[in-house]
Amino acid sequence: MGSFIPNTKAEQEEMLKAAGFESFDELFADIPEDMRLKTPLDIPGGMSEMEAAGKMEEMAGKNKVFRTILRGAGAYDHYIPSIVKSITGKETFVTAYTPYQAEISQGILQSIFEYQTMMCELTGMDVSDASVYDGATAAAEALTMCRDRKRTVALVSATTDPKIIEVMKEYCFGSGCEIRVVPEKFGQTDKDKLREMLTDDVASFLVQQPNYYGLIEDAESLGEMVHEAKAKYIMSCNPVSLAILKTPGECGADVAVGEGQSLGMPLAYGGPYLGFMTATQKMMRQLPGRIIGETTDHDGRKAYVLTLQAREQHIRREKASSNICSNQALCAMTAAAYLSAVGADGFRKVAEQCVSKAHYLRDGLDEAGMMPTFGGEFFHEFVMTCPGGQKQVDTVLKALEEQDILGGLPLGSGRILWCATEKNTRAELDKAIGIVKEVLEGGASR
């Protein structure tokens, strides 16, 4: 059996005596006899480190790691610079607690202050929090930021990732906020419908940019409509797109949120990822979770601290607008390290390569016989329809899988959501296109 308890049995006995107890049983005297476990736990016996490591390797080995990934839909396969892993693997960062003790936590506090600055730069917003759990919970928290006594309806575009809408619904089952989905038209938010739905009980409207189908929304004019109706405008953004696209700040957003996984975090079967949240100065106090601020110590030296804490649950308790305590601090540090490593120029290059490779893949698949589902400009994801319908989708994806390629995500009705990133080489893309072509041509001749 493995153990991480340093004290030997003999030492434990001595300590028991020193503490004034005869036995371990006596230590637990307050636990009613009938509530104590009488039989050993029904789990396997313990292992040595070597065995446990072997067991985990065995489990990892049962997964398939694809050489080429052409699937996004909320989780993206980007290149992670080695320096990022070196930084976030530093033992002290990994094992430290929340930086409540500022005097021995300046490193973590400063790193999050730097993260907050970078997220403000990316989104064009005034203030950032220190992270929430993921992009979906960030969107759900943003709804709470915007609602008030009179406005309790949250609008969300149908072009938003369905997983995000589901999480928003769970949160709203709690808060009593009502979610209404604004229909889509040709893969983009239906502006006429939005205008109709912006009644005076609407607190906020959320649009995803680029949207779930990869299309670039007319975010600025959506924002204008929302503000005309005196509601708040929330944008859920892919951070890589912010290297190029008009920022939420420039589009008039009141709150900008998103999934930060693209910024240096591995796919990792869905987590841990990073929910980022930024807002206008006016909404600063509605931001949930921890926020780091700059100040000085009693000798005038620059210092960083957790600040605006009176918003939070440990002080405001049931009146706090969010219950968040633990966040994704190490993931926020990962994002900051990633953005520092790539720099402004490198970040734009990552985005440009994503866009170029996605367009190359789309053109290739078009030529191979797949049909673009929507018009409109896309970023690094796009939807195509199989001419042979849903059945052909499975054949296409299976054929790719056999060649170590994870194809796009099936969306039903013969549609596939594809994604390309800077990691995909031209050779890989050509290979995938060739396989699809073969399947579609084979299908046609059959």
Next chain:
Amino acid sequence: MKLIFERGAEGRGLSLLPENDVPAYEIQSPKRAAAPRLPQVSETELSRHYTELEKQCFGVNDGFYPLGSCTMKYNPKVDEDAAALKGFTGIHPLQPEDTVQGCREVTDTLERYLCEITGMDAITLQPAAGAHGEFTGLLTIKAYHHAKNDPGRTKIIVPDSAHGTNPASAAMAGFQVVSIDSDENGCVDLDALRAAVGEDTAGLMLTNPNTVGLFDPNIAEITGIVHQAGGLCYYDGANLNAIAGVARPGDMGFDVVHLNLHKSFAAPHGGGGPGAGPVGCKEFLKEYLPKHMKAFYGNFLVAVKSLTYLLMLGREGVPEIGKNAVLNANYMKKKLSAAYDMAYDHTCMHEFVMTLSKLKKETGVSALDVAKGMIDHGIHPPTMYFPLIVDEALMIEPTETEPREVLDHACEVLLELAKKAETDPEYLHGAPHDRPIGRPDEVAAARKPVLRYSFGEK
């Protein structure tokens, strides 16, 4: 220390990507006016920047971390190795089912272990943190009452000693919070509970051992009263470390629990996260567990770490957690009783609370001063001013992974600080003394918030 933005120079950077090998496509949609001002640094500068930052932090590897209610136990390195395996990190969450069987084995196995340890029938690994777990559990309770056509159950009872997340989570789930006073032993006041329950009771949230570090001996009666009234009982697993392998919330009458993998199950805290807050429940509640608490299924790599840990401990190892966590706490409590007042003079569980109110009255030295004084001795301060029902509180949780000498040394330091409070209170008001900064001005930080770098602008 310089910010990363103040390092490097225009044009510096790393060589990360090859040239684009496909035709360039230029976006036609509206673009941002100016590039984000990101750092322009070389790898040397970047690497040293964070190494310097690391030196200004304190992790479990740096020394004793007796932070009450946070369970800062040692984080085994093999867990990190497992979580770094390409077979886990390289898996897209939306891969076909037959290509992620290893991930499913991880989650299924961990769920089974956690069910057994808590005495629950089902576990979801979705929640990303303890508070997220609380919210998940409370939504389960809400869905249950709604399904039973009993939506009038709108109140959650929370003891006044509870962690702030409990009332905050209840409010987030749309419940009204009813706070009940603790009795003189810091436990649930049964009369107050009886008076509080009724047809509008949705449930009770409780930690046991409670936040003052005592096991509530009336637990069967407490959960009985709530059930009698038609409410459900929620177990906040923040303090599970005390009873792991010794007793189970499921056997105490609890219907829903959340656990903190980053406390009881050795996953590291990462400077504030990511954690993981799995939620367990009894069979009859299983169908009411929410399905979409985040985009994908939990903080998966955190689950990998905790599973590795549990594989090693196994059947025989888990009970050793609780036994030694409680032993270490009582060992320290006994030694410290020589100079400090205990808030509750009773056998503690995995942690205990001291009240420094007499010391403060006599010497002017506060719990904060003593906590900051510990920093000068290389020890992380205990939890301060929590729970709120204890005046000038210091809450000490040594955990089971500390050797006796470390506990002895910490006791010596604390006893010495108590003496220092008599002889040189000024010295303690000024602690810590040897750190890059002294106590920060939190008032200024909150009154005029500076939340990002200004790039030299006003």
Next chain:
Amino acid sequence: MTFPEELKYTASHEWVKMTGDGEALIGITDFAQDALGDIVFINLPEEGDEVTAGEAFADVESVKAVSDVFSPVTAKVVEVNTELQDAPEKINEDPYGSWMIRVTDITDTEEFLTAAQYQEIAKEEE
């Protein structure tokens, strides 16, 4: 600590100044500001809001605490002292000069205390 004679007080540490034209100014007492410590932020209602006697209409934050401010009267808010939002420290410096809201249409009031009565309560709580 001061307790101006011309003001009326509540047991929950607010002061009221009747301005004679059916209006009143409301703030928190010297004792309250001292107990709270450095005030860093204040949440105020909006102009036109109704306040109810005995119910919270604002809250004040210090670094480590937040406290409700209860309305001594049922009335309508005609003016909010927005200056306090930018400079909450004024409440610490001059609690009786730092009114939070000006109200009119007073239809109900809490039981007011005189300066002497309130001083007694403050002494007990100390």
